[in-house]
Amino acid sequence: MKPIAADKINSQQGKPFPDPFRHKLEKCHWRRLSAPFNLSALAANMETIEPGGQSSLRHWHSHSDEFIYIISGELILVTDEGRFTMTQGMCMGFAAGDNNAHHMLNDSEQSAVYLAVGSCHPNDQVEYPDDDICWRQQDGQWQAFNKQGKPYK
Template sequence: MAKIDLARAPMREGSGYPAPFHELAAGRAKWQLGDAGGLSDFGVNLVELPPDGWSSQRHWHEAEDEFVYVLAGELVLVTNEGETVLQAGDCAAFPKGVANGHHMINRSDAPAIYLEVGTRSADGICHYPDVDLHLDPARGGFCRKDGTPYPKRSG
């Protein structure tokens, strides 16, 4: 299969974060284009972020590269260095293992749309510097920084 039918691509709303960390990304919609195309080495998502929406909690990955390309709208990229405006045609890259927490916020009055591309790693350890959250598949997923697991969120 070469052409992906966006209407049939798996779509995910919100995030898988435990409460209360899921709330700021609640309006995010992701069409999982890489999954729809059968890709296994890297993921590709088409993301729509509503006004006031967050892409994620600020984070960085130990073993996964990430890349974003803004297709429409305006986003504010927040990193350790501060804030940078991204507009249609702008892109950003986040190499694996670099402890530079990042995320994007839509502070505009219109939805923003971007592509995100990332490595798929079995060792998906992810750090969240601003909140008491850590992702470690060996510990069952999301946990506190001390290793205590969060309860699964219903709904």
């Protein structure tokens, strides 16, 4: 293995959410930094959020920790406690099982870049209190369900 430049890792636009949620995440581009190294217990993504975009739907993880670090730009962190401005060099962590749902918005006129790092727990579930969706792992694969337990296609 050799070190690689992050900008050489393929960028993906949007997030792999089913309709009707996908359009909310179209202004997010991300690179799965941990993928080329076949890491299984840690996920690291570098994400760029365009003006007017958001990182995800507001969510929390049952079994995986999350950590974010702002590389450039300005983002608004939205949690159950309110809205907080995050700028270059600021960071925040979210402990597994803490149901304080969060996401980030780009209300500025410039793109913002941040690093997102999280643990990969095989029993992790992701809850979205504001939206009719949750993610569960089945047979090692993530599957989106509505809150009544019906899978999205």
